[in-house]
Structure formats: structure tokens, C-alpha cells
Amino acid sequence: MADYAVEMVGISKQFGGIRALDHVSFAVKRGEVHALLGENGAGKSTLMKILSGAYRRDAGEIRVAGQSVEIGNPHVSRRLGIGIIYQELVLAPDLSVAENIFLGDLPGLIPWKQLQERSGAILKEIGFDLDPKARLGDLPLAYQQVVEIAKALSKDVKILILDEPTAVLAPPEVKSLLGLIKKLSHRGVSIIYISHRLEEIFQVADAITVLKDGRTIGTVSPQEINSEQLIDMMVGRHVTELFPGRKRKVGEVVLKVEKLRFGKKVEEVSFDVRAGEILGIAGLIGSGRTETARAIFGAERKGSGTVTLNGKRPSIRAPRDAVRAGIGLVPEDRKAQGVVISLPIRQNATMSMLGRFLAPFGVIKTKTEGRAVQGLAKRLAIKMRSIEAPVNSLSGGNQQKVVLAKWFGAGCRVIIFDEPTRGVDVGAKAEIYRLIDELAAEGLAVVLISSDLVEVLGMSDRILVMSRGRIAGELQKGDFSEANIMRLALRGLQQDGKVTH
């Protein structure tokens, strides 16, 4: 008998008429890093919510350290030593590191000294020498994640669930996080690791369980499988090519950006993009990529510099001006910036081009609009019940396609994609790549900002690497490699001696 930290046997869960989990079994050994893999909607989160007490199972058994347990609410799971860290961090940015670690366990009168010593000790133990007195919001995102993990450890966690912890991290930060995970597992903590990034899973996992449509497809060891076979298990079909890799005709310069500035985040950025070209922008988190996109789009009020579009210089002071000039932006945070999640697909898809469907007095021509939205949904292969369904009823990948739909019919000449596949499963990823490629093939100029190096390398015709608000370098197709990107991304930092990794 292996020494299992947690076993979930024959777990089923039904939501209304939908069977979210169908006799799923899953077991994690003590000190094991166990990856949980599957497309969005496969049931990973539901399974983890049952383990953490957020949902109740309909059938099946849960055993923790061999003991059958009943996890009725999150308190029970915490008492059993189960900790969960969500993709979105739930910390208080204005409090200190130490306060965050012990948040929830703070006594009425705070023993500052003791608190700081204990936090310092926990942090040191996991190999991060952070100042417990530092304000959390001043730390880079990766360190905030470390604090979140330290918080879990302060509660004597034996089983730690990480739900897409690296989605918002840049490569070097990912590396240190993966190192930390390994260290924890050597200490006997069992880790359940959910991620869409296969290369991470191969680096860190001891076992991989694949879910699909609420069922267990199988548990495999990373030594006996390659990433292509894993993808086949996840999607149930063979994804031959992730990237379209089509030959496109590159034409005239469409967008020319000169001396773009925005506070200290973007300093003197100049570049151009041609018709039919996909220009990748790589760089670490905080290197100014998103701010560059927002400044071009008029979303940042205090940006300056000139933007030339097809030889003309539109004055762009608000997103409205940018959209009129023919620029579209797929923003990095889908839920906060991309869609109005509670509204129907119909209303979201036409928000950028509503003027096209208006009769006098601003009355919406519902039928014409409906036909247009149906057409867009078909072209983008959005899986939905109907165009009247709210966006929050869709999976992450399909939500993202609704954001894309906003710009597909809007007659744009330039579209800027900021992390277009973040938190999206492999199947939807391939479709989004195909759609981006289609836009470029139609003669649009495309800017692709991404922290996913495989994505930038696979999609771009040319790559700019940003560092500390400037363009650190440009790579042509012949020089494409992860090493070259990272070298440029880190260069600006090393000169200042500010590299911490």
C-alpha cells in the first residue's frame, strides 16, 4: 500500500441537468507533486472545490491520510491540512508581508515582533529572504505568490492545491516558483498542481492525472509520455499543429509608433507594424508591454508620442478615438476589461460597432444585429447555447472568442492582442491562433503581446523584446529562440544590478 495523503474515489457531482463530475477517482501520495490536467470545463476546479469544501459531492468517498472524511465546508478542509491557492491572489496589498501571512489568525492585539519573526522564519525556510515589514503591494507578483504560499504553510498545510499559479508570472518567476514547489514536496507536502502549461508540468510533476468531460481519462507518469500524447488525452482528438504557420504576404507599414511615453512605465518606444504582419512583443511582467498597448489605444490618459496609421495621424485621446481610427485592443484581463460578463454574447460582440446597427433615435436593429452576431459566432466557432446566453455561461476559451468577436466585425486595420490565450485550454488556444493568423492574412497589422514564449515564437514574424519600459532589442525570424528573448529581456535589468533571480 502506498502512503496516500489524499484519495478521492468515485466522486460525482451534478449541477442542475449537467453532470460536472462522473465517478472521478484521484489519489495523491505523500510528498508528491501531482498535476491535474484537462481542458476548461473538464471538471478540475469542481473537483478541487469539493476537496476544499466549497462544494459538496453527490457521491463517492474522500480519504485523507487513510481516514474517510466528510468535508462539509472550508473550515473542515483547513483543519485537515488542505490549502488552496487560486489563480487570482486573495491578499491585502496595503498590509505588510507578515500581516498577510497571518491574516485570519491575527489576535486582537498584534504582537508585531513575534509576527515578523515567525513570517521571516517561514519565508527563509522556503528560501525567500523577503522583508516581513514590506508592503505587499510593492512586491512583484511572483513574490506576492510566494507570500500566498507562506500563508498556507503558516497553517501547517499537508496538501497544497495550486490553481494555475503561473498564469500571471514571467519565465524567471515561474522557474523560482517551480523550485519552491519541489522543495515543499521534499518536505513531505503533497502538491496538486493545475496548469495549462505542459512544459511546467513535465518539469515539476511526479504524476499526471487527466480529466475530460468530468471523467478520469487516466493517471500517467511524466517519464512515460510526451506532450503530444498528453494533449491527445486532454482533447480526445489529435491536435496536429498548434500554430497555423501559413505564409502571409507582408505589405506596407500600417501602424507607426514614435517616441511613445507613459510615465516611467513606457519610455521612448518606437516601432512599426506592416499589413499582414504579426509583430510579437515579449518581455517580463512589468516591462511596459501592456502600458505600451494601452497608451497607443488611448486607454492611458497621460500617454504621449505620435501614432501614425496608414500615413495619417489621428488624435487619440480616448479608446473611442482609437476605435474610430481602426485600432482594436484585446486586453489582458478578460473579465475585468474584455467583456461585460453578466451580459449576453450578443451585446458584448457588437459593443465596439454598435453604431452600425442603429436606426434613428438610437434604436437597435435587433434582427440585423442578431444575424451579424450569428455570423461572428460561426466564424469564431463559439460554443454556446444561443447568442442571448450571458458570457459567464461560457468556458474561458469561448469567453475570449467573444472578446475577439468585438474586433472581427469592427473593420479594424490594427489589432493589439495582450495575452490572448491566458487561462485558455489547448484546444481553444489552437483556434485562437488560427483566428489571429486569419486576421493577418486578410491584411491587418497584428501586435501580439505575450508572456508565453512558445506562443510569441510560434506566431510572430518579428519580435520586439521590452525591458524596463524600453525596447531592448528586435529579433528577426532567423534569430528566434527562447534564450535570445530572455537575454534581451534581462539585459536592461542586469545593467542596473537589479536582477534578483
Added chain:
Amino acid sequence: METRPGYDFSSLSGSLARYNIALIFVLLVIGASFVSGDFFTQRNITNVLRQSAVVGISSMGMLLVILTGGIDLSVGSVSACGSVLVAHFLGTMPVAGAIPGAVLIGCAMGAVSGYLVAGRRMPAFVVTLGMMTIARGTAFIVSKGQPILVGANGQFLNNFGKGLTWGVANPVILMLGVFAITWFLLHYTAFGRLVTAIGSNQEAVRLSGISIAWYIFATYVISGGLSALAGVVNTARSGVGSPVLGIGMELDVIAAVVIGGASLMGGRGTALNALLGVLILAVIGNIMNLKNVPGYHQEVVKGVIILVAVLFQSGIWTRRT
């Protein structure tokens, strides 16, 4: 993060809330007819409806403001301005000039609030609190602190306020007209759709290339205009322009909209439910009057109803998120 499996909880709780308000209203009316034999007399029903016209007209503007996530505390004072101004103008002008004049000044007051909220990004609560005081003061200055009797020029207005059309009081017909236009705006126009969307996720709407400031501004202008119109209706009914009209009315209007299930966070609320909210409050007030519940006790009951309505709503919220 994953989505919840294809089942749509939010629309379920939404439709539950929608039917609940209509249901509560129907039950309330049935209950009222049992509690008091006088309730279902034509005279009483006409009375209830006529009394709710002022709050009802103003509530449609408030609904639009609340949908964007804002609030307009100035509606009571602006309605007093509308009431006083129309009576004042009638001293020198015909009806065709006096009514539009009063309503336009209400719009202008709304425009000042709207500019400060949408253009200068000041908190709606504080801005409209200031406008509330300014409008009240203006009403007192114009009227020199005294009620203004509507003169001979206002005969048409008096007839309108006291008269019936197809057996329904004219102010009630006006309220239903304002409701119908608001309903149409919210259902069929870009304006209504975007106002709701802005209240749900301002940033996503802005990044779609829409000038959100203009829409937010417009809701305050409409709220100001409708509140002034409500004041005009009150003058028509009573024959007097009163500077003390609508003290505390903003709370009734907000309460009606909230009882109708609108979220003060914005993005949720319908014209029909807001109208039902107005009628629910009016019927409850009416029953208490018929049963001779003393005024102070009525206040307590009204407060409790508002709290229960909000409590019910927050229950929906926690289930949603």
C-alpha cells in the same frame, strides 16, 4: 479559472427576483383588499395611483442613474424647483413656455451634477448632495419662501392635474408614459443597453471605444429633467408651487428603485420592477393610512421594508459570486 458547468445560475436567480417583485405586488394588493374594505374602491385606487405619480416619474430617472452605478440625491429638491418655477413662470408666460422652462432648468441642474460626476470623476453621492442643497435654496429664493399660487395662465395646468383621461387621472397617464419611454429606452436602444453595461463593467465598455462619460452625464440630465417634471405635476395637482415639496423624497425614490430589485452597484434593474417598487411603497402607505397607523409608525415600517428588500438582494448577490 473554470466556468461553472453550463447551468446558468445567474439568470435563474434573476428571473426569480423578477417574478418575486410582481408576485409580492399581487399578494400585497390581495392582502390589502382583505385588510381594508375601502382599499378596492375606485376612489381609493385613483388616489393611490395619483399620489404615486410624482415619485413614479422621478424614479425612472433615478433608475437610469442607479443602473450606471451612480446615485442622485437631488431629485426631491429639483422637483421643488420644478414646482416653484412652473408656478413662477406662469405669472408672466403661457403654459407652453412655463413647463418646458421648468423642465429645462431641472435638466440643467442634472447637467451640472452629470458633468462633475462623469467629466470630473467626483463621487456621485457628494456631488448630488451639494446639488440637493443648491436646488432647495433656489426653490426658496424664487418663491421667497412662500407657496406660489398658479394664476389664470395656469388654467390648462390645473385642468390637466385634476382631470381624467379614459377614467384615469392625467398625472398617472403621464407616469405610465414616462415608464413606457424608459422601458423602450432600456430594451431597444443603444443608450439603454450601454447604460446597463457601464454599470456592470465600465472599463470593458470604455475599451470597446465608447465614451462612457457622455452616457453617465446623460442619465443625470434625464434624472434632473424628470424630477422637475414631477414637480410640475405636483403643482398641476395642487394648484400651488411649493418650495417645501419633496423633502425626503429622494429616499422614497431610491427605495422604490431598490425594492424593484435594482442594484446600487449598477448594472441591474428594470423599468417595470422600479415602477412596481413605486406602487408597492404606495400601497403599503395607503393600507397604513386606511388602518389609521400613526405617521411615526409608518416611517418605521417603511424603513423596515427597505432593509428587508436590500437584505433579500444581498442574498442574491452572495449566491451569484
